[in-house]
Amino acid sequence: MGDRVQVEVIDRLTGERRVESRPLPLEIGKKPQAENHIQLDPRYTTVSRIHGRLEQRGADLIYVDCSSNGTQVAGKLLKGSEVALQGGEAIQIENYELRLIKTVPLMVKHTGPNLQPRSEFTIEAGQSLLIKTTENGIALMEPDDAETEGVAGKLSFDGAAIILELNDSALVAAVKRNNAPVDDVRVEARPFDVVAIRGDRLELLQPDHQKIVCGNPECHLLNDLPYEENCVWCGYYLAASGSFTRVTLP
Numbered sequence: 432m433g434d435r436v437q438v439e440v441i442d443r444l445t446g447e448r449r450v451e452s453r454p455l456p457l458e459i460g461k462k463p464q465a466e467n468h469i470q471l472d473p474r475y476t477t478v479s480r481i482h483g484r485l486e487q488r489g490a491d492l493i494y495v496d497c498s499s500n501g502t503q504v505a506g507k508l509l510k511g512s513e514v515a516l517q518g519g520e521a522i523q524i525e526n527y528e529l530r531l532i533k534t535v536p537l538m539v540k541h542t543g544p545n546l547q548p549r550s551e552f553t554i555e556a557g558q559s560l561l562i563k564t565t566e567n568g569i570a571l572m573e574p575d576d577a578e579t580e581g582v583a584g585k586l587s588f589d590g591a592a593i594i595l596e597l598n599d600s601a602l603v604a605a606v607k608r609n610n611a612p613v614d615d616v617r618v619e620a621r622p623f624d625v626v627a628i629r630g631d632r633l634e635l636l637q638p639d640h641q642k643i644v645c646g647n648p649e650c651h652l653l654n655d656l657p658y659e660e661n662c663v664w665c666g667y668y669l670a671a672s673g674s675f676t677r678v679t680l681p
């Protein structure tokens with residue numbers, strides 16, 4: 432029996448979210464055969480009885496697709512094939528989104544317009560940061576340090592998701608997650624998302640990961656290393672254009 436893993440299971444249709452702790456190997460599907468499994472709702476027609484398997488192979492954690500309709504892992508379709516997981520990437524099975532939770536701290540890298548560094552914080556699961564509005568953007572601070580005046584919200588990390596709660600509705604209109612507007616005072620983000628608040632950006636990183644920032648000023652989102660030739664978000668050519676402006680090193 433391998434190590435235990437923690438898997439965040441989100442049903443995007445119902446909004447239900449749960450975290451399951453299971454030993455490896457495990458099966459995922461609507462009628463799994465193995466004792467160790469993650470049960471998906473049998474009513475979803477394109478979910479297979481055994482849709483996929485998670486297993487440890489040496490140091491690698493492998494997702495194996497065994498389904499009829501395939502699984503999207505980090506945006507790529509797997510069908511009858513497998514992929515080594517780094518942790519944190521979305522495993523999409525119909526409406527379901529599954530993520531392996533890595534018990535590592537979260538790094539919040541705060542930059543201003545034109546990516547100039549502003550601050551950097553590392554928080555563990557269960558910890559949070561306060562967001563204050565300032566004359567020229569936002570400031571992040573530890574809850575202990577902050578006076579309550581000017582506090583516009585809170586960013587907290589539960590080990591899987593990063594929850595941004597804003598109490599200033601004017602600010603909500605100025606918030607984007609991965610360059611898409613949000614329409615709620617509560618914003619759910621994940622490691623490697625970029626949350627922008629007015630001209631400020633918060634890169635949500637993990638200490639053992641390197642990411643590359645897309646050089647397209649309209650994009651500036653995070654790509655994996657070694658980088659694909661094109662930004663996965665905007666298609667901007669990263670390699671030969673010299674546009675890979677910066678690598679976020681731990």
Ligand SMILES: [Zn+2]
Nearest residue numbers: 645650662665
């Ligand atoms: Zn881009």
